[in-house]
Amino acid sequence: MRNPSSGGGSTSKTPCCSKVGIKRGPWTPEEDEILSNYIKREGEGRWRTLPKRAGLLRCGKSCRLRWMNYLRPSVKRGRIAPDEEDLILRLHRLLGNRWSLIAGRIPGRTDNEIKNYWNTHLSKKLISQGIDPRTHKPLVLNPNPNNSPEIIIAHDHAASISKPNPESHLSPGLLEETGGSSLVSGIQISDANDQLGQDQNLVVNDISNTQNWHNSDGAMTMGLQGGYVRGNEEDYIENCNEDTFSSFLDSLINDNMFVNQQQQQPTFNPLISSSSSAPTFNHAAIWEAELIRSSRHTSCDEQSELKNINHLA
DNA sequence: AACTGCATCAACCGCGCAAGG
DNA sequence: TCCTTGCGCGGTTGATGCAGT
Numbered sequence: 154m155r156n157p158s159s160g161g162g163s164t165s166k167t168p169c170c171s172k173v174g175i176k177r178g179p180w181t182p183e184e185d186e187i188l189s190n191y192i193k194r195e196g197e198g199r200w201r202t203l204p205k206r207a208g209l210l211r212c213g214k215s216c217r218l219r220w221m222n223y224l225r226p227s228v229k230r231g232r233i234a235p236d237e238e239d240l241i242l243r244l245h246r247l248l249g250n251r252w253s254l255i256a257g258r259i260p261g262r263t264d265n266e267i268k269n270y271w272n273t274h275l276s277k278k279l280i281s282q283g284i285d286p287r288t289h290k291p292l293v294l295n296p297n298p299n300n301s302p303e304i305i306i307a308h309d310h311a312a313s314i315s316k317p318n319p320e321s322h323l324s325p326g327l328l329e330e331t332g333g334s335s336l337v338s339g340i341q342i343s344d345a346n347d348q349l350g351q352d353q354n355l356v357v358n359d360i361s362n363t364q365n366w367h368n369s370d371g372a373m374t375m376g377l378q379g380g381y382v383r384g385n386e387e388d389y390i391e392n393c394n395e396d397t398f399s400s401f402l403d404s405l406i407n408d409n410m411f412v413n414q415q416q417q418q419p420t421f422n423p424l425i426s427s428s429s430s431a432p433t434f435n436h437a438a439i440w441e442a443e444l445i446r447s448s449r450h451t452s453c454d455e456q457s458e459l460k461n462i463n464h465l466a
Numbered sequence: 467a468a469c470t471g472c473a474t475c476a477a478c479c480g481c482g483c484a485a486g487g
Numbered sequence: 488t489c490c491t492t493g494c495g496c497g498g499t500t501g502a503t504g505c506a507g508t
Binding site (some may be wrong): 199250 | 493496507
């Protein structure tokens, strides 16, 4: 499948994958059975040593991946249902390419499966609808008269593809608004070329005045206006808990939210807008930071969280 | 039947984070 | 405080199957 010499954790961090004699490529039914039986007997974990203990000529990472994405009893096989697709779309708009978080809210689906489905189906679907799959905002036609029509990414895409500024005091994964317009409403579209550099300076040097955040995927843009005092941000984050966080996220993916917004904004398109009412934005900003912080520690609460979205899934 | 191009998805890769020594 | 180890994540690759010619 791949060149064995090229990879597999060539660094010291994952030496197991570079060992000679480690099998790679597709798993055989026999290997699946060995792995399944072993994990059912001994439980998950200790992936690094699991292959040796189980008698498999695989690296630990490969075993974990196979179990997580295929062999786990809870993994649901088969096509993504329309309601699941809808949920993925909403969650992606909120969370960006945080596939594990998205998968954690769709029972039986794995991050790998959702990621693949997104890349092969949903992103193309959105593009065909004139929506940037990364930002969930409308693609804009480049009015360049010299060339044939060209689709370019809307204003804030520069932020979505740039790396977090290490000097920023925002949490990793958070990026400041670098585009040319406010996105508080989530539906305001601006010229892709306007004043990018100026805004970048604004962000770096005067972040306290920046009114909008969005994450590294540009998926969730949130205003800090409307009375939110940035100095209280840390308090908010420190005092929040997983249950409240879960409730917040659930509220964001709840149908009622979109219904209400449509009532308030007749032209509102839930697929392309990242908007919400101002109070929600304030909370969203807080929770986005918390989301980043907790992104690697949500599994322990996922069961309870899943209960909260059963009505959606 | 043979070939080509495209779509799909399982699996791999490299990186970052957290925990422990 | 530093280093090592283990784990998990998102991005990417490549084998495979299918449709079209």
